[in-house]
Amino acid sequence: MKPHFEKRIFWDVNFEKLDYDKQADFVIARVFERGDIEDIRQCRRYYGDKKVEEVLLNVRFFPEHTMHFAAAIINKNIIEFKCYKNRLLNPGLFPY
Numbered sequence: 001m002k003p004h005f006e007k008r009i010f011w012d013v014n015f016e017k018l019d020y021d022k023q024a025d026f027v028i029a030r031v032f033e034r035g036d037i038e039d040i041r042q043c044r045r046y047y048g049d050k051k052v053e054e055v056l057l058n059v060r061f062f063p064e065h066t067m068h069f070a071a072a073i074i075n076k077n078i079i080e081f082k083c084y085k086n087r088l089l090n091p092g093l094f095p096y
Helices: 024-034 037-047 049-058 064-074 082-089
Strands: none
Touching: 024 037, 024 049, 024 064, 037 049, 049 064, 064 082
């Protein structure tokens, strides 16, 4: 059964044309970044924990708080995330 996500999560795409299976990586990443707890539960039920873990570990960018939250959900160390490694390779300006 397909999950029911709020349109606010996918505010910048055509929600009616969103294909949950073909665009699974995008959907999972967006749900973890902008969804609430119930959205994340539905996402995990629909895709399964193995697929969710695979996608989360390979996302190129997450805000720092989302990265820590995802690490706690899938019980992985933050250094295993691609987005964490990308952040280390591309440090920002020193915050004065």
